[in-house]
Amino acid sequence: MSKLLRATVVAHMLLSEMIREGDVVVDATAGNGHDTLFLAKLVGIRGKVYAFDIQEEALRKTGSLLEENGCLAQVELIHDGHENIGKYVKEQVRCVMYNLGYLPGGDKSIITQGTTTISSLEQATHLLSKEGVISLMVYSGHPGGLSEAEEVENFVKSLTSPPWHVLKWQKINGTQRGPYLIVLYKRDK
């Protein structure tokens, strides 16, 4: 039952209520494809998912997972870093999902970096439609993770309210903290 309180599960619970069939959305870090599949199911065949990853291995896994689930048609797999999101996405989007850190089961030396993550986030805030949402799974436990987490927190805390509502879901006791969730919501007014 504690699974329900996991940051990844809370993120999916919130986004599944906010994303509609036909929406255009972005998976900034496709990784093993779990979030890409989640998004592809939500937006359906009338919607679109742009999925980015710098690692071919990640895109191959993501493509296979989508194909197995009959969801490949609505997804554009992009072999590039999410800091280049503005080059590929020219329309307003309902959602951008980030899963920071390294590819689970992959090369742990290949990690997302503060500078490129902030550049990507800045572009994402401009691409987002009203009532759009950006979710970030933030990992601070791996080398480089803490400084990226700090950069991300500084950036999101600097966003003005309104229109931005920035919320955090985080374990606050014990030493094993795990990933935490940051949600950026762009209010309509």
Add this chain to the structure above:
Amino acid sequence: MSKLLRATVVAHMLLSEMIREGDVVVDATAGNGHDTLFLAKLVGIRGKVYAFDIQEEALRKTGSLLEENGCLAQVELIHDGHENIGKYVKEQVRCVMYNLGYLPGGDKSIITQGTTTISSLEQATHLLSKEGVISLMVYSGHPGGLSEAEEVENFVKSLTSPPWHVLKWQKINGTQRGPYLIVLYKRDK
């Protein structure tokens, strides 16, 4: 759509997945009865809700709301402070809900206090069954609110993990912060 991200809504979303029909639960601060009704509907006629409030006005409102919704039978209304929870509740409970601060629409000088809240929380942690959950809506904006919030945070952060998972859902940008949510989950192992 931003309603979904409100601390009160997130609390209800999580608890509605964790509380089962027939459960025994506690509303430590009945107030206007919204949480009492929410809990009474979840546990149903085979379950039980203990609802505390020090203000008669609050219990009267809560009673009326429960009656209108046909949920009075499974609720025991207790005219006493939640720091006396151990006097009335002698069985293990699945959930204890707290809504700190003052009664909305009532006398704003009557507020929950750090000392009694911590005493109540200590008892609640012992009454809680495995896989049980304590939720706290914390308000820091009213006079006395900030010091109570600090006492609560210090207490919950001191709980060991395992078995305790303590999580926080909070707005982290802008000056208007509003209430935030703390969830204490008691793991099975």
